[in-house]
Amino acid sequence: MDAMEFFRKSAGTWRSQRTTHHLAFRQAEKGFSDIQVTSLDADDPRVIEICQMHNVDPSLAAGGAYVT
Template sequence: MDIKEIIELCGGKWFSQRTIFQTHVESSKSEITVEFLASDHPEIIKLCQQYQIQPELALGGTKASWDNSVDWGKPKQTGYTLLVWVPQANDPTNGRILRYLSQGQASAQGQYTIGTDDALTLSIEEANLKSEERLWFASPNLRLRTSLVKLSNGASQMAFYSEIRKVS
């Protein structure tokens, strides 16, 4: 599987269940919508320019919007993450990712790798944290993810996601 196939599989609406392991265990639910943005989309161009990357080198981007209003009794949270995919010219299983979060955090860049097991691993290092997310498909309509965030003060947070595609 290559990055184009993974991006295509990620598209659509998903019901997501997340369990976070930190100092305590916390569960939540949300609806996630993933859409593909072409490399000539204004948001893709802007993020590429920020990192001095020619937009035509990017495959495009994925915009993942979330809404946890399906999680009854919890405060409503919405937002989105924009990822721009820039494959290595000679190895499409590896490349750079550019990330923008709608919640006012600074944008960041990192690396992606597709393993022999077809799992996608995203790694991003920032000044005060390091994050790694692993994503794979049990079937075209069942996506699984794990994430590990390590803070510079030694604290860490782990999460597991199971996501079911909404089909109509």
């Protein structure tokens, strides 16, 4: 599996759950996040912009992922 295949298989909505333990206060805090993963093709303007920002030839890009 290459990186783009991983991004494509990871695309969609994910839910993150976590618990933070504050030992000094003997408390636990729960948190949740909804995460959206979108795979981007190499010709996506966001991929091209990042390549240009880092002085990389956009034709060398395989694609990317956009995570919110």
